[in-house]
Amino acid sequence: MGWNEVVVTGLGAITPLGGDVRSTWEALLAGESGIRGNVLPGHEDGELAGTVAGTMAIDPATYLSPVQARRLDRSQQAALVAAAEAWADAGAPEVDPERLASAIGTGIGGVQTLLEQDDVLELSGARRVSPRTVPMLMPNAAAALISIAYGARAGVYTPVSACSSGAEAIALGARLIRAGEADVVIAGGTEAAITPVTVAGFKQTQALSRHTAEPASASRPFAADRSGFVLAEGAAVLVLESAEHAAARGARVHAVLAGAGIAADAHHITAPAPGGSGQISAMRKALAQAGLAPEQIGHINAHATGTPVGDAAESRAIREVFGHATVTAPKAALGHLFGAAGAIEALIAVLSVKHDVIPPTRNLTPTDVDPDINLDVGIQRRNVPQQAVLSNSFGFGGQNVSLVITDALHPKAPNTR
Numbered sequence: 001m002g003w004n005e006v007v008v009t010g011l012g013a014i015t016p017l018g019g020d021v022r023s024t025w026e027a028l029l030a031g032e033s034g035i036r037g038n039v040l041p042g043h044e045d046g047e048l049a050g051t052v053a054g055t056m057a058i059d060p061a062t063y064l065s066p067v068q069a070r071r072l073d074r075s076q077q078a079a080l081v082a083a084a085e086a087w088a089d090a091g092a093p094e095v096d097p098e099r100l101a102s103a104i105g106t107g108i109g110g111v112q113t114l115l116e117q118d119d120v121l122e123l124s125g126a127r128r129v130s131p132r133t134v135p136m137l138m139p140n141a142a143a144a145l146i147s148i149a150y151g152a153r154a155g156v157y158t159p160v161s162a163c164s165s166g167a168e169a170i171a172l173g174a175r176l177i178r179a180g181e182a183d184v185v186i187a188g189g190t191e192a193a194i195t196p197v198t199v200a201g202f203k204q205t206q207a208l209s210r211h212t213a214e215p216a217s218a219s220r221p222f223a224a225d226r227s228g229f230v231l232a233e234g235a236a237v238l239v240l241e242s243a244e245h246a247a248a249r250g251a252r253v254h255a256v257l258a259g260a261g262i263a264a265d266a267h268h269i270t271a272p273a274p275g276g277s278g279q280i281s282a283m284r285k286a287l288a289q290a291g292l293a294p295e296q297i298g299h300i301n302a303h304a305t306g307t308p309v310g311d312a313a314e315s316r317a318i319r320e321v322f323g324h325a326t327v328t329a330p331k332a333a334l335g336h337l338f339g340a341a342g343a344i345e346a347l348i349a350v351l352s353v354k355h356d357v358i359p360p361t362r363n364l365t366p367t368d369v370d371p372d373i374n375l376d377v378g379i380q381r382r383n384v385p386q387q388a389v390l391s392n393s394f395g396f397g398g399q400n401v402s403l404v405i406t407d408a409l410h411p412k413a414p415n416t417r
Contacts, residue, residue: 006174006257010090010239012082016054033216052215054232054335073110074192078235079142090239099183101154102147105165107339108193109139154182162395167342171260183245188237189343221304221329224370229305232335236344253408255350261285265398276317282400290404298386304329315373328378342393349389349405358382
């Protein structure tokens with residue numbers, strides 16, 4: 001089959017910054033924070049007291065009927081809410097069900113259901129465990145539920161690749177379209193894993209931020225005093241479409257998904273490869289697929305979780321590919337949505353290109369930036385032409401995904417940095 005251009009025709013999200021795309025985007029540009037304190041009820045006096053996290057700004061259950069909400073894990077609720085917004089934004093395209101696919105990544109899946117039902121088992125016995133437990137905890141359930149909701153029969157896919165899951169789902173959706181296996185793909189990521197055991201597990205690895213006295217300042221990517229990431233929850237979904245299919249129905253196009261690069265470190269289950277070989281490879285593959293030179297990228301939406309090792313490794317990899325590049329780090333405002341992070345940040349990249357803006361990175365002043373990062377960190381919002389944006393997502397297991405988003409209307413003058 002021919003090589004088909006992939007365009008983005010629909011956007012949907014529910015995040016710590018807002019209950020939809022518009023509120024999330026406006027809050028991000030305004031420099032607001034979605035990080036909140038004391039997010040684990042019942043643990044106010046224990047070792048998890050004072051836990052901060054990016055809880056969803058609006059409970060996804062409020063968008064659903066009470067019966068539907070009870071039958072879904074919180075991560076599935078979020079995915080369906082984001083998908084509904086994205087599908088409506090795309091104009092509810094008429095598409096042959098055999099040419100419509102669903103690809104929704106997640107890092108952990110229905111962990112809240114698993115833990116809740118384990119408590120039921122221990123306290124009340126096996127007969128009290130919900131018969132819906134398994135479909136509520138399955139990692140693939142969100143993608144399957146979206147397939148059922150929209151009649152997508154070209155395939156249901158669930159990348160489970162830690163922090164790169166959402167971006168990998170989008171890359172997979174683009175591959176399906178380019179391979180001629182689908183005309184439209186509902187693609188993105190979802191996560192709702194703010195639980196005592198996940199928080200405790202990350203805390204034991206010393207991966208979480210220790211700047212918890214002021215929740216809004218806890219997530220500090222690229223800061224010299226960064227100490228770890230802030231766990232968050234939410235979902236983001238993009239409707240991907242072949243340019244031919246979108247044009248035939250007169251669809252509005254937000255942006256073009258011009259390139260996607262995937263590479264593995266094959267090094268360590270949590271630590272990035274020395275020298276950033278996998279990250280460098282993913283970025284270069286994405287650029288090559290997009291047919292762009294590094295200097296044509298307006299800015300880089302960095303993975304930048306706020307860990308001392310991770311941010312430094314990514315900055316070195318970026319310098320290797322781009323030199324002294326401009327970067328932004330949305331996790332300073334959103335926290336780390338883990339399996340959904342790559343999807344929401346791809347969505348942000350789409351809006352950045354569409355509106356010619358580099359979103360700010362909060363919690364930083366010029367003197368706060370780690371000098372070893374040696375990049376142009378976009379601390380304040382910048383309104384500048386964006387021909388293309390590259391978005392990075394790097395996950396435990398050495399799984400690296402880079403996406404290149406380009407302007408949908410016309411090529412702009414190459415960016416200069």
